[in-house]
Amino acid sequence: MVDTKVTLCGITLDNPVIPASGTFGFGQEFHRHYDINILGSFSFKGTTLHPRFGNPTPRIAECPGGMLNAVGLQNPGVDHVIAEELPALRKIFHKPVMANVSGFSVEEYVEVCRRLDQEDGIGWLEVNVSCPNVHGGGMSFGTCPEAAAEVTRAVKAVTTKPVIIKLSPNVTDIVSIAKACEDAGADGVSLINTLLGMRIDLKTRKPVLANTTGGYSGPGVFPVAVRMVYQVSQAVSIPVVGMGGVTTAEDVIEMMLAGATAVEVGAANLVNPYACAMIIEDLPQVMEKYSIDRLNEIIGAAHKAN
Amino acid sequence: MDQQICSVLENKPLTDSVWRMRLKADTASITAPGQFVNLKLDGLYLRRPISVCDWDEGSVTLIYKIVGKGTEAMSHLWGGQASVDVLLGLGNGYDLTKSGPSPLLIGGGVGVPPMYGLAKKLLAQGKDVTVILGFNTKDEIFCEEEFKALGAKVFVTTVDGSYGVKGFVTDVMKDLSYTYFYTCGPMPMFKAIEKTAVTGGQFSFEERMGCGFGACMGCTCKTKYGNKRICKDGPVLEREEIVW
Structure with a gap:
């Protein structure tokens, strides 16, 4: 009997599989099809202080090995999330959930985190400083070590919950940003969040996405994500949650060998609503195939020091 | 919603670019005409949403136009041999309870197929169904005889006048009396119908989708009653809620 448990910032998960924010809503669409309590946890839809419609459509484009999205942080706002989504969520999900937070100013991140900090059932705050699809916020905090550190410090001051900073791959040196977050108390x-990309329609000669650019996700980004998790996890001593193109139980194990303590699954949920259920079902036999007794023992096994 | 691996019973062209595919499927999850299915095709990452034309207990019929890589890939699935991963029973579909005794159904081009399943259901309820099918030209016409065989009154319009009434669907619509309307087709046609219609009605929208089941917020539109996901809260919206 293999052991799939991992511990993320002091909270033990039955398995490392966490649907990524923006691909799982608040769980309802998936709970109709399988019991989402089999998940390690899930990261709910990125929440801002005020309701946001997001970007105009088209927001989605096909890509080799994945997709582009430019949803633009559509969400009902933190007060609605607290009043409506979280009570409904607590009825169907009985494990700590990851609250994904976004903002356009340090003050906004702080206020959303402060309000969510009071809520039962939230295990971690995942602070998104890396959304590529909004202007004047999101990624602008995640592309500069000082700004990322400033958000981290400000948020840490208003919550007792573990704070996980979600980083952008659209930077020169992700390691320096991760270190700045660690130093600031993350x-x-x-x-990785999505890679900035675009597609052009040959018939109209115009960008496919109304937002012109969007975030690339799916299996095509997996090697980039593995490389960044490998680099960051060797440079910091705080846990790294790995994501980017994870589709199979083998991918989860590869991401953990690279240094991930837990693994988020994003785009795969959209193509196959049962993706996470299948990964969790497959994990024990894939662990046996690769002679893994306890999943928490392989974290970072690929590092040079090992 | 229901996920199935469906074998392809039939897949053949009706016109130069419009094909009919029949899939073997348990259709229990299809609850209303106007719903859609989402197909996973080899070599493409995202599923492709296609409206349901008709269904019975053991099969679902799709009529699709080849417009891009997804529909091109669909046309390469061999009837009798291929199988395809399908999510069935997606979207809200048309609300038949509002039709009144004499509903008008308007399909434009590749918006015609969902009107077939709708006409069938309404006729089974004893409604007096009139259908307007709009095409650009004679060579593009499909399903006219099928609608007639159901027992609906059928008008065909062509923009170039090569068949039926010359002009647009609204050129016929303006002279008809009806209790309610249902439509699917391109946006310019929708806007003309909105100007011409004298009753309530329902429009079926299309949008590029990520998931097709309400998770990704890729296809959200604004309505008078708030944001709606075309895939989950639509694709059918009521006339009164649409923001034009």
């Missing part, structure tokens, strides 16, 4: 980092 309890963990998650990576």
Whole structure:
């Protein structure tokens, strides 16, 4: 009997599989099809202080090995999330959930985190400083070590929950940003958010996405994500949550060998609503195939020091 | 929603670019005409949403136009041999309870197929169904005889006048009396119908989708009653809620 448990910032998960923010809503669409309590946890839809419609459509484009999205942080705002989504969520999900937070100013990140900090059932705050699809916020905090550190410090001051900073791959040196977050008190980092991309329609000669650019996700980004998790996890001593193109139980194990303590699954949920259920079902036999007794023992096994 | 691996019973062209595919499927999850299915095709990452034309207990019929890589890939699935991963029973579909005794159904081009399943259901309820099918030209016409065989009154319009009434669907619509309307087709046609219609009605929208089941917020539109996901809260919206 293999052991799939991992511990993320002091909270033990039955398995490392966490649907990524923006691909799982608040769980309802998936709970109709399988019991989402089999998940390690899940990261709910990125929440801002005020309701946001997001970007105009089209927001989605096909890509080799994945997809582009430019949803633009559509969400009902933190007060609605607290009043409506979280009570509904607590009825169907009985494990700590990861609260994904976004903002356009340090004050906004702080206020959303402060309000969510009071809520039962939230295990971690995943602070998104890396959304590529909004202007004047999101990624602008995640592309500069000082700004990322400033958000981290400000958020840490208003919450007792573990703070995981979600990082952008659209930077020159992700390691320096991860280190800045660690130095500022982050309890963990998650990576990678989507890679900035675009597609052009040959018939109209115009960008496919109304937002012109969007975030690339799916299996095509997996090697980039593995490389960044490998680099960051060797440079920091806080846990790293790995994500980017994870589709199979083998991918989860590869991401953990690279240094991930837990693994988020994003785009795969959209193509196959049962993706996470299948990964969790497959994990024990894939662990046996590769002679892994306890999943928490392989974290970072690929590092040079090992 | 229901996920199935469906074998392809039939897949053949009706016109130069419009094909009909029949899939073997348990259709229990399809609850209303106007719903859609989402197909996983080899070599493409995202599923492709296609409206349901008709269904019975053991099969679902799709009529699709080849417009891009997804529909091109669909046309390469061999009837009798291929199988395809399908999510069935997506979207809200048309609300038949509002039709009144004499509903008008308007399909434009590749918006015609969902009107077939709708006409069938309404006729089974004893409604007096009139259908307007709009095409650009004679060579593009499909399903006219099928609608007639159901027992609906059928008008065909062509923009170039090569068949039926010359002009647009609204050129016929303006002279008809009806209790309610249902439509699917391109946006310019929708806008003309909105100007011409004298009753309530329902429009079926399309949008590029990520998931097709309400998770990704890729296809959200604004309505008078708040944001709606075309895939989950639509694709059918009521006339009164649409922001034009």
